Amino acid sequence: MFTGIVTAVGEIRESRQSGDLRCVIACPFDPAGISMGASIACSGVCLTVVDKGGVAGDAWFAVDISAESVSRTVPGRWAQGRKLNLEPALKLGEELGGHIVTGHVDGIGEIVSITPVGDSKRFVVAAPAELAPYIAAKGSITVDGVSLTVNEVEDQPSGACHFTLNIIPHTAEVTTIGQMGTGDAVNLEIDVLARYLQRMQSLKS
Known part of the structure; x- marks a missing residue:
């Protein structure tokens, strides 16, 4: 679950089709705070972290995006160089500053x-x-x-x-x-x- 309160803007560093679409997203997060398998909302789409790296303030994480997710989102949104609004999943006890967001584009x-x-x-x-x-x-x-x-x-x-x-x-x-x-x-x-x-x-x- 998310709140719709964006914490950073990331940029797609790499986008390649290999079965599902894999995107590597550069971000100002600390990679130590990004857990493998964690959910991050990317411009409103809940995606799972499958790889990560970099250093604090200059990190990156990778996600696999299914054909279903690609078809339901803005065309061209997953191209290299595109900017994305990023929000890590809500943790229990954190302030609900926006509203309840699932990360499923309608x-x-x-x-x-x-x-x-x-x-x-x-x-x-x-x-x-x-x-x-x-x-x-x-x-x-x-x-x-x-x-x-x-x-x-x-x-x-x-x-x-x-x-x-x-x-x-x-x-x-x-x-x-x-x-x-x-x-x-x-x-x-x-x-x-x-x-x-x-x-x-x-x-x-």
Whole structure:
């Protein structure tokens, strides 16, 4: 489990296909604190550490990414040189600073517009129709691994929806979101409580 509070931005140093896709990700972590078999969320995707190395502040870890995970995430996200939001798995007793995040991507969204509002930026993101029922104003959503609060939701005639986010300067600075632009695709994970509530509601009908 994760919280959606990104602790570092990493970069894919190497990406090679050998059965599953293996990526080597450079990061500012201490390799002594990375356990083999540990889970790390990489731009919202829960992946397992299969190798590691480097030194404190200049470490790396390797992950194997299945074809299923590749197919459900932003195309090209696992290419060499791409930056990733990183978050180690939540430990028992740690502060839940964001919201409960599983690291399982539910769909892909697209940034429709970015508008400055004071020092912050207002992002409008398009979500596919299958996710629209799970997105609510003042609810939580994970965008590329970042826990964010939905400000508004506007339903579209197609069944899809547009939702707005307020990105403060700190979030833009410490995550990859600050480097994104209109038209960029993002990994989306809906709030886990909304997922179960929708499932229970569907069984009643």
